[in-house]
Amino acid sequence: MSALAKQSVLLRHAMCDWIAHLAVRSLHQELVLHPKPGLVTPFSNGSHRDMTAQTFMRSLFALRHYFKKITRAGADGAGFDALRELGIAAEQQMLVATRGVNTHRGAIFAIGMLCAALGALAVRQQPLDQAMLRRVLLQLWGADLQRHGMPAHEASNAPQIHAVRGARAEAMLGFPSVFEIGLPQLTATLAAGRGWHAACVDTLFALIARINDTNVLHRGGLDGAAMARALARKFMQEGGTGTSDWQARAADCNDQFVAMNLSPGGAADLLAATCLVYYAAHPQGHRP
Numbered sequence: 370m371s372a373l374a375k376q377s378v379l380l381r382h383a384m385c386d387w388i389a390h391l392a393v394r395s396l397h398q399e400l401v402l403h404p405k406p407g408l409v410t411p412f413s414n415g416s417h418r419d420m421t422a423q424t425f426m427r428s429l430f431a432l433r434h435y436f437k438k439i440t441r442a443g444a445d446g447a448g449f450d451a452l453r454e455l456g457i458a459a460e461q462q463m464l465v466a467t468r469g470v471n472t473h474r475g476a477i478f479a480i481g482m483l484c485a486a487l488g489a490l491a492v493r494q495q496p497l498d499q500a501m502l503r504r505v506l507l508q509l510w511g512a513d514l515q516r517h518g519m520p521a522h523e524a525s526n527a528p529q530i531h532a533v534r535g536a537r538a539e540a541m542l543g544f545p546s547v548f549e550i551g552l553p554q555l556t557a558t559l560a561a562g563r564g565w566h567a568a569c570v571d572t573l574f575a576l577i578a579r580i581n582d583t584n585v586l587h588r589g590g591l592d593g594a595a596m597a598r599a600l601a602r603k604f605m606q607e608g609g610t611g612t613s614d615w616q617a618r619a620a621d622c623n624d625q626f627v628a629m630n631l632s633p634g635g636a637a638d639l640l641a642a643t644c645l646v647y648y649a650a651h652p653q654g655h656r657p
């Protein structure tokens with residue numbers, strides 16, 4: 370290999386490692402955010418009995434190599450099956466690190482796919498902006514995600530996928546919740562001058578208010594899911610983090626989630642995904 374070719378491989382690896390570093394940082398950002406209704410934070414285990422912030426840290430540490438591998442795979446033009454194998458291996462690593470707890474199952478999928486797409490953009494020297502990212506994700510893996518995301522019995526009834534939209538449908542549709550809910554809310558709260566912490570809190574509540582989170586559905590059924598959305602909507606309608614009593618309102622919301630044993634793990638993953646996309650597009654920008 371010529372010196373120039375070697376240099377270009379090194380540069381490519383450095384870019385991918387930077388993207389993987391942003392992925393780990395975005396998941397860490399989600400974990401340390403407090404307050405979060407029903408979710409694990411460093412100060413509360415929310416509605417969980419089997420995981421703590423330490424369990425998440427162990428999981429995150431075990432996954433750091435996965436994010437490098439999947440970003441590099443995206444940069445190397447890997448097909449969906451290769452990405453899927455990396456995802457399945459990462460799920461095993463997570464389960465070993467947490468002794469069987471599903472800390473990051475959704476994130477391995479969502480953040481993994483976004484890392485692969487960012488890798489593909491970086492290697493083409495294209496801007497890591499929202500529109501390009503969504504386009505390249507769908508161009509490269511959209512058809513496979515569609516196949517993976519829609520069980521045969523649903524294929525003839527596409528609107529159903531919108532009614533109960535879980536992790537697979539999110540990816541298949543190019544992460545509408547990240548691009549159409551998460552990022553607009555994050556940037557709106559930042560533009561209002563309330564800072565990074567408030568922006569993440571508002572983004573999480575905006576996501577809980579609008580997505581169909583399969584975790585909430587499994588734990589609380591349709592009534593629990595409707596209640597979780599209504600509580601988050603109320604928090605946002607009362608001004609989100611824009612009022613002086615927002616911490617008390619958020620704590621009250623957490624109490625109600627815990628009383629109903631609800632945990633919006635899907636929304637938490639989508640908050641982390643939103644942070645990743647924001648960090649990648651703003652390399653010189655705001656640092657929490």
Ligand SMILES: CC(C)(COP(=O)(O)OP(=O)(O)OC[C@H]1O[C@@H](n2cnc3c(N)ncnc32)[C@H](O[C@H]2O[C@H](COP(=O)(O)OP(=O)(O)OP(=O)(O)O)[C@@H](O)[C@H]2O)[C@@H]1O)[C@@H](O)C(=O)NCCC(=O)NCCS
Nearest residue numbers: 452456471472473474475476481535536581582583634635
């Ligand atoms: C593609 C898979 C992720 C498919 O998984 P599944 O068919 O199970 O799909 P979903 O139920 O829709 O979601 C899986 C996880 O995704 C998160 N999630 C939920 N709703 C959404 C949503 N609307 N959008 C995006 N993401 C969503 C959520 O993950 C979080 O919750 C996890 C903890 O959940 P749980 O295990 O239920 O734990 P507890 O609440 O503690 O349960 P109990 O205590 O009550 O028992 C946590 O990990 C968060 O991340 C959903 O759980 C995938 O499984 C798959 O196919 N993998 C193979 C790899 C692959 O294909 N990779 C592709 C390339 S990367």
Ligand SMILES: Nc1ncnc2[nH]cnc12
Nearest residue numbers: 400408409472634637638
């Ligand atoms: N902080 C958190 N607590 C509980 N479940 C989660 N899934 C993803 N992040 C989570």
